[in-house]
Amino acid sequence: xxxxTDVSDEELEAFLATYDIGSLLSCKGIAEGVENSNFLLHxxxxxxxLTIYEKRVETSDLPFFLGLMNHLAxxxxxxxxxxxxxxxxxxxxxxxxxxxxxSFLEGMSVRHPQVRHCAALGSxxxxxxxxxxxxxxxxxxxxxxxSFRPLLEASGPxxxxxxxxxxxxxxxxxxxxxxxxPSSLPSGVIHADVFPDNVFxxxxxxxxxxxxxxxxxxAFAYDIAxxxxxxxxxxxxxxxxxxARALLQAYAGIRPLDPAELAALPVLARGSAMxxxxxxxxxxLNQPPGALVRPKNPLEYWTKLRFHRDLTSAxxxxxxx
Amino acid sequence: xxxxTDVSDEELEAFLATYDIGSLLSCKGIAEGVENSNFLLHxxxxxxxLTIYEKRVETSDLPFFLGLMNHLAxxxxxxxxxxxxxxxxxxxxxxxxxxxxxSFLEGMSVRHPQVRHCAALGSxxxxxxxxxxxxxxxxxxxxxxxSFRPLLEASGPxxxxxxxxxxxxxxxxxxxxxxxxPSSLPSGVIHADVFPDNVFxxxxxxxxxxxxxxxxxxAFAYDIAxxxxxxxxxxxxxxxxxxARALLQAYAGIRPLDPAELAALPVLARGSAMxxxxxxxxxxLNQPPGALVRPKNPLEYWTKLRFHRDLTSAxxxxxxx
Numbered sequence: 001x002x003x004x005t006d007v008s009d010e011e012l013e014a015f016l017a018t019y020d021i022g023s024l025l026s027c028k029g030i031a032e033g034v035e036n037s038n039f040l041l042h043x044x045x046x047x048x049x050l051t052i053y054e055k056r057v058e059t060s061d062l063p064f065f066l067g068l069m070n071h072l073a074x075x076x077x078x079x080x081x082x083x084x085x086x087x088x089x090x091x092x093x094x095x096x097x098x099x100x101x102x103s104f105l106e107g108m109s110v111r112h113p114q115v116r117h118c119a120a121l122g123s124x125x126x127x128x129x130x131x132x133x134x135x136x137x138x139x140x141x142x143x144x145x146x147s148f149r150p151l152l153e154a155s156g157p158x159x160x161x162x163x164x165x166x167x168x169x170x171x172x173x174x175x176x177x178x179x180x181x182p183s184s185l186p187s188g189v190i191h192a193d194v195f196p197d198n199v200f201x202x203x204x205x206x207x208x209x210x211x212x213x214x215x216x217x218x219a220f221a222y223d224i225a226x227x228x229x230x231x232x233x234x235x236x237x238x239x240x241x242x243x244a245r246a247l248l249q250a251y252a253g254i255r256p257l258d259p260a261e262l263a264a265l266p267v268l269a270r271g272s273a274m275x276x277x278x279x280x281x282x283x284x285l286n287q288p289p290g291a292l293v294r295p296k297n298p299l300e301y302w303t304k305l306r307f308h309r310d311l312t313s314a315x316x317x318x319x320x321x
Numbered sequence: 322x323x324x325x326t327d328v329s330d331e332e333l334e335a336f337l338a339t340y341d342i343g344s345l346l347s348c349k350g351i352a353e354g355v356e357n358s359n360f361l362l363h364x365x366x367x368x369x370x371l372t373i374y375e376k377r378v379e380t381s382d383l384p385f386f387l388g389l390m391n392h393l394a395x396x397x398x399x400x401x402x403x404x405x406x407x408x409x410x411x412x413x414x415x416x417x418x419x420x421x422x423x424s425f426l427e428g429m430s431v432r433h434p435q436v437r438h439c440a441a442l443g444s445x446x447x448x449x450x451x452x453x454x455x456x457x458x459x460x461x462x463x464x465x466x467x468s469f470r471p472l473l474e475a476s477g478p479x480x481x482x483x484x485x486x487x488x489x490x491x492x493x494x495x496x497x498x499x500x501x502x503p504s505s506l507p508s509g510v511i512h513a514d515v516f517p518d519n520v521f522x523x524x525x526x527x528x529x530x531x532x533x534x535x536x537x538x539x540a541f542a543y544d545i546a547x548x549x550x551x552x553x554x555x556x557x558x559x560x561x562x563x564x565a566r567a568l569l570q571a572y573a574g575i576r577p578l579d580p581a582e583l584a585a586l587p588v589l590a591r592g593s594a595m596x597x598x599x600x601x602x603x604x605x606l607n608q609p610p611g612a613l614v615r616p617k618n619p620l621e622y623w624t625k626l627r628f629h630r631d632l633t634s635a636x637x638x639x640x641x642x
Binding site for chain 2: 109110
């Protein structure tokens, strides 16, 4: 959480002169977004977020991300909406880096989601999936099952520094995942990072999604599996079936789940746990000196992975088969 | 620039329930303020800044700082204004630390102040000095001339790591400063940290002062000397007499300077340069591992100090004696 690129008032003024948002009243660097520099702008025409894309985001992916947010907003999905410059472009350049302005989304993320938050998330996620169906730009999932083996190898035997035997354990689980991974599930645009930080609420209402910088094409049910891991475990590592049921039932109320999707949920949940475990493991073992961001504990996802490994069906997620 | 204390939505809601600002629509940690954690709150009744005071601020000083902002705002000085809780208190507790809510001040700091910014600063600073005259809480300057010797000794011979011979050079300059320091200049509440980051502008207008956490009782002309150092040098270390003249003339237009103040300006300017040199030197030599804040180069202030050392009168600041 940091601002990586420092912008002077003159640079900002010159950049904003290419937009039609009125003159600037204030600009605060905000401690949000691990990957990019974000600024909250108050301009005459409202509040906006200015994002400067840092090196972890591929510039070639930006038309997908910005185009998707624009498409979703057009379908009534509440999310930050790119503001085009006067020349129509959603993407500009500031201090030599790609930069965009999006609308400001009101709301707060919840630290400890309750059952009602999980239900609201289920409906909204189904709505997001439906709204993305006719978005035509493609973006393969860079963190799909195919990436897991190279990611595991990048950490290699050093995984055992985190927990003795972890490297071999992960390799075994991955063998099984690769063997069982489903292929022809209903697919489309998924958010792929639906953690509580990226979903805003105002009071009891879900006010929208933010941070679409992992969005890609993959199985819709994989996005649900990510949510089961990120929203339905308690701080002590136990799984809350009531939250999972609320999430799944609300989702299915908007976009019915087919039997193949339900059957695949345990393996997708293991896969999603593996994905976050592997990226956290890599970040944990490769902390740059003086890093501004404290890496997250990879073992949280090992606990989650083991829960799903013992399941024989999606019944444990509280859904009627 | 960082958020040191992490606050959950539940903790924030419980804290805000003790205030009358309406329900919360968003909260962003902002990258502003080296010493404290700051959050921009958008609530039903407007925008506010929530500050959680970290350990570098003395809790016993908070009634002075908050009382001063409240006093100045009551006199029409534009600055963040403390919002009292329902029980009337300007100071609360969040996550076991002192915390306060102040009004949000619109405006932007300028990276490269121009002559017109210096003129606006001069008038506003004089207004601030006049408005503080009947504020009765006292706070001695913790970074006055009396603190310089112990500060220099805290860095000691390690100063030479920054520049060979610096330790002896500073000791010699300090001997002279202590001998020449003026005693009975007109005094009152000064801001004591009037750097361009702490002064906001909207377009050409100065919109207010922020960050009163060094404010204290000392000579008014010492505050002016701080401004000469922070606003009137160019990036290459040269002194811009046009900016200094604009600042001083505008100041004197609101609060006339007496001959003793004018005569003391060179020694006060050396003293102010010494103060920032010494704290930067200490921070430079004592960077905690993994620090979030990159320390500022102390030698910038050595260059400034040497400029003032060669002056025989305030004429070099562009003011008619």
